[in-house]
Amino acid sequence: MATITATITVSLTTPTRRSLTNSVNLRYLLFNSHSKFATLQRSFKSHKTRIAVSSSLSIDVPVKTAPPSFLDRIDTTFLHFAKYHGLGNDFVLIDNRDIIEPKISPEKAVQLCDRNFGVGADGVIFVLPGFNGTDYTMRIFNSDGSEPEMCGNGVRCFVKFVCQLENLHGRHSFTIHTGAGLIVPEILEDGNVRVDMGEPILKASDVPTKLPPNKDHAVVKSELDVDGIMWNVTCVSMGNPHCVTFSGKGFENLFVDELKLAEIGPNFEHHEMFPARTNTEFVQVLSDSHLKIRVWERGAGETLACGTGACATVVAAVLEGCAERNCTVDLPGGPLQIEWREKDNHVYMTGSAELVYYGSLPL
Numbered sequence: 001m002a003t004i005t006a007t008i009t010v011s012l013t014t015p016t017r018r019s020l021t022n023s024v025n026l027r028y029l030l031f032n033s034h035s036k037f038a039t040l041q042r043s044f045k046s047h048k049t050r051i052a053v054s055s056s057l058s059i060d061v062p063v064k065t066a067p068p069s070f071l072d073r074i075d076t077t078f079l080h081f082a083k084y085h086g087l088g089n090d091f092v093l094i095d096n097r098d099i100i101e102p103k104i105s106p107e108k109a110v111q112l113c114d115r116n117f118g119v120g121a122d123g124v125i126f127v128l129p130g131f132n133g134t135d136y137t138m139r140i141f142n143s144d145g146s147e148p149e150m151c152g153n154g155v156r157c158f159v160k161f162v163c164q165l166e167n168l169h170g171r172h173s174f175t176i177h178t179g180a181g182l183i184v185p186e187i188l189e190d191g192n193v194r195v196d197m198g199e200p201i202l203k204a205s206d207v208p209t210k211l212p213p214n215k216d217h218a219v220v221k222s223e224l225d226v227d228g229i230m231w232n233v234t235c236v237s238m239g240n241p242h243c244v245t246f247s248g249k250g251f252e253n254l255f256v257d258e259l260k261l262a263e264i265g266p267n268f269e270h271h272e273m274f275p276a277r278t279n280t281e282f283v284q285v286l287s288d289s290h291l292k293i294r295v296w297e298r299g300a301g302e303t304l305a306c307g308t309g310a311c312a313t314v315v316a317a318v319l320e321g322c323a324e325r326n327c328t329v330d331l332p333g334g335p336l337q338i339e340w341r342e343k344d345n346h347v348y349m350t351g352s353a354e355l356v357y358y359g360s361l362p363l
């Protein structure tokens with residue numbers, strides 16, 4: 001049996017200047033960092049702890065005014081942002097509704113996206129005022145500072161952020177002006193976002209690619225030599241360029257988990273056949289409505305998900321005859337539901353977008 005006696009005599013004073021004089025039996029006495037209790041005599045008897053408190057308690061706790069929160073600082077020296085992700089494809093989102101030019105430069109975006117020296121993200125997205133009657137404009141800088149035309153996961157994060165900014169709840173649809181034209185996302189009751197991504201662009205010169213068209217104006221399952229390996233590729237633009245491959249010479253199916261993307265991805269991205277560089281999707285066909293892909297993104301490297309890439313993949317799969325128009329596309333970060341709707345030729349993407357945290361940047 002151990003007896004521990006500790007005696008500390010202090011008095012507790014709160015703003016209502018209350019002091020407590022009493023002896024009470026407490027089973028446990030919780031300390032907290034703002035006040036101190038006690039004279040306490042603690043004895044342990046047969047595993048039952050009784051603590052008798054007998055004292056007059058009083059302590060002068062100076063009531064300090066909290067320093068101003070970084071959120072209260074004058075905005076001219078701080079830039080507030082929100083961090084979102086769409087299936088692990090993550091972005092810094094900036095409220096840019098008050099001016100028509102992005103508040104930070106591509107160079108600053110590169111610093112921000114650095115996962116060691118910055119916030120860490122695949123890109124920075126700006127919520128800008130609308131254009132020609134649209135609700136908003138979206139612009140995005142990749143983590144290498146380049147500016148793509150469109151971002152599928154990013155636009156889902158964009159509308160979730162807008163709802164935070166405008167304090168909107170429930171179903172909402174927006175018109176967004178982007179480098180890929182008009183994009184119409186809708187927040188669904190379950191919190192997922194369905195996006196009308198517009199029509200795919202198949203004309204080779206508009207993707208753009210220098211590969212010669214081999215199916216109408218499009219490049220479908222055409223051979224591309226990448227470092228001596230002949231891949232079969234289909235080229236699709238969703239406003240941004242995509243090179244989609246399902247197979248190659250000597251291998252009819254891909255097992256995407258076995259691919260060394262860090263080695264082969266850059267050679268596709270910078271291939272001379274893609275004058276604007278390209279995003280590349282490596283596709284494993286699980287069924288005619290279920291595809292598994294990994295993506296090497298232009299300007300960002302391998303990402304956990306790529307919304308425009310998933311859209312381009314379903315279009316390419318239909319053109320190559322290996323999938324239906326409505327597919328589940330599994331990406332490392334999670335699934336997207338993609339439909340290339342025959343009646344309007346638009347591609348629809350449905351998936352999640354999540355807020356991770358808010359932050360502030362010294363400008």
Ligand SMILES: N[C@H](CCC[C@H](N)C(=O)O)C(=O)O
Pocket residue numbers: 089142147148149150151152153154240241279297298299300303305306307308309
């Ligand atoms: N890196 C892409 C832009 C982001 C696309 C991707 N994150 C998506 O969700 O669509 C490009 O340069 O075309």
